[in-house]
Amino acid sequence: MLTIALPKGRLGDKVYDMLAAAGYDCPGYYDKNRKLVFESPENNVRYLLVKPSDVAIYVEHHAADVGIVGKDILLEQGSDVYELLDLKIGKCRMCVAAPEDYVEDKDRTLRVATKYVNVAKEFYGGRNRAIEIIKLNGSIELAPILGLTDVIVDIVETGGTIKENHLKVIEEFKDISARFIANKTSFKFENEIITDMMNKLGEQIK
Numbered sequence: 392m393l394t395i396a397l398p399k400g401r402l403g404d405k406v407y408d409m410l411a412a413a414g415y416d417c418p419g420y421y422d423k424n425r426k427l428v429f430e431s432p433e434n435n436v437r438y439l440l441v442k443p444s445d446v447a448i449y450v451e452h453h454a455a456d457v458g459i460v461g462k463d464i465l466l467e468q469g470s471d472v473y474e475l476l477d478l479k480i481g482k483c484r485m486c487v488a489a490p491e492d493y494v495e496d497k498d499r500t501l502r503v504a505t506k507y508v509n510v511a512k513e514f515y516g517g518r519n520r521a522i523e524i525i526k527l528n529g530s531i532e533l534a535p536i537l538g539l540t541d542v543i544v545d546i547v548e549t550g551g552t553i554k555e556n557h558l559k560v561i562e563e564f565k566d567i568s569a570r571f572i573a574n575k576t577s578f579k580f581e582n583e584i585i586t587d588m589m590n591k592l593g594e595q596i597k
């Protein structure tokens with residue numbers, strides 16, 4: 392039986408629908424309860440519902456064979472897994488944003504709020520820009536509004552949050568989408584099953 396780590400929430404539901412259409416449906420997935428594990432012995436799959444930021448951790452440590460995770464999280468965590476397929480859903484951009492009237496002073500250390508500390512360090516490191524990072528876990532857009540930082544590094548999907556909070560995108564530097572990943576040992580020993588799943592999932596990409 393193949394264990395699949397799915398991100399809880401909207402992306403997870405979309406991915407589950409693709410997997411179900413590919414022949415890996417699992418009774419009870421949409422029942423409104425708090426179960427975190429669903430099994431389909433007929434289809435030889437077990438689903439684990441985990442926090443989106445934990446998917447790659449489960450896969451890397453072999454608690455799951457495969458998983459679906461945003462590229463933003465893979466970049467941030469530098470996970471040691473195989474990235475097999477771009478599912479072309481959950482699309483967004485990694486951006487730098489700042490208050491609408493912001494003008495950068497290049498002589499000062501740039502203060503950056505983000506959930507993506509490693510992504511931000513790499514981005515500004517490549518430009519030799521001195522930065523100070525304030526790590527937040529959500530509602531990042533508040534930081535520059537309150538004067539806590541100059542800019543944010545965050546994902547932008549519709550742009551709604553940026554707009555509602557009177558920020559502007561200064562730069563988009565990475566396209567993000569959901570990726571099908573596999574544990575390296577699983578990919579070696581369950582290669583046929585995982586490859587088959589990858590191909591069937593690929594057929595569901597619109």
Ligand code: PRP
Nearest residue numbers: 529530531545546547548549550551552
């Ligand atoms: C993400 C991200 C932005 C928002 C962007 O936050 O950090 O705040 O979505 O989406 P938009 O461009 O469509 O408005 P999320 O909803 O994951 O919540 P969080 O603030 O708890 O991180």
